[in-house]
Amino acid sequence: MKTTLTEIAPEIYRISTYIPEAGPHGFTFNQFLVVAEEPLLFHTGLRATFDCVAGAIEQVMPISRLRWIGFGHYEADECGAMNEFLSRAPHASVAHGHLGVMLSIFDQCDREPRALKNNEVLDLGGKRMRRLETPHVPHGWDAGLFFEETTKTLFAGDLFTIGGEYEAQTESDLMERAIAFETAMPGTALTPQTQPTIERLAELQPRTLALMHNATWSGDGSIALRELAKWYGARLSSLV
Numbered sequence: 456m457k458t459t460l461t462e463i464a465p466e467i468y469r470i471s472t473y474i475p476e477a478g479p480h481g482f483t484f485n486q487f488l489v490v491a492e493e494p495l496l497f498h499t500g501l502r503a504t505f506d507c508v509a510g511a512i513e514q515v516m517p518i519s520r521l522r523w524i525g526f527g528h529y530e531a532d533e534c535g536a537m538n539e540f541l542s543r544a545p546h547a548s549v550a551h552g553h554l555g556v557m558l559s560i561f562d563q564c565d566r567e568p569r570a571l572k573n574n575e576v577l578d579l580g581g582k583r584m585r586r587l588e589t590p591h592v593p594h595g596w597d598a599g600l601f602f603e604e605t606t607k608t609l610f611a612g613d614l615f616t617i618g619g620e621y622e623a624q625t626e627s628d629l630m631e632r633a634i635a636f637e638t639a640m641p642g643t644a645l646t647p648q649t650q651p652t653i654e655r656l657a658e659l660q661p662r663t664l665a666l667m668h669n670a671t672w673s674g675d676g677s678i679a680l681r682e683l684a685k686w687y688g689a690r691l692s693s694l695v
């Protein structure tokens with residue numbers, strides 16, 4: 456396994472591990488470290504990648520400084536290693552959406568989690584993480600995302616997922632490869648809410664999309680998200 460560290464916005468680091476054995480062409484798993492008075496890690500990664508991710512964090516700051524652990528939804532690559540991180544960071548707590556805490560995290564988390572309401576801002580001191588509930592987008596009833604307001608970075612989780620290995624950052628078009636991957640491996644729970652939920656994210660006008668399984672993208676995020684939303688809308692119409 457190979458883990459790389461890239462600063463994608465001021466004091467926001469992408470930690471990326473490529474696993475060649477995952478899927479037909481390998482698969483890349485990204486976590487994001489938001490450094491502030493109360494640092495937050497978005498996605499923990501799998502338990503199997505804990506040592507790699509912890510080592511990358513240590514290049515930036517002592518892991519014991521972590522205060523918050525966030526993720527999109529309850530799934531192994533999103534939060535599999537949360538208890539490993541809690542054991543190394545004595546002041547850290549998981550911060551997840553209210554529904555997700557009620558469904559799974561209250562039981563799965565070794566330390567009492569913080570349950571966030573839709574639109575609630577977690578003020579990290581220097582960075583502001585707004586939690587947005589996005590049920591079933593891209594999958595999981597508890598799904599939600601964070602928007603960091605000072606840098607206009609949307610931590611967009613599994614949206615625009617592709618397989619393989621690629622550069623850390625890009626400004627080139629996301630749609631073609633993401634659509635090809637989604638068509639081959641339809642991981643999104645396609646419902647009447649998919650298009651309007653992604654359109655709601657577009658209203659945030661993000662400048663950076665920090666993606667879990669793709670390069671971090673810079674540009675007019677509202678255009679990219681509206682394009683994706685429209686594609687899901689058309690796909691749903693073609694199926695019903």
Ligand SMILES: [Fe+2]
Pocket residue numbers: 528530533594613
């Ligand atoms: Fe997922």
Ligand SMILES: [Fe+2]
Pocket residue numbers: 532533612613667668
């Ligand atoms: Fe994921």
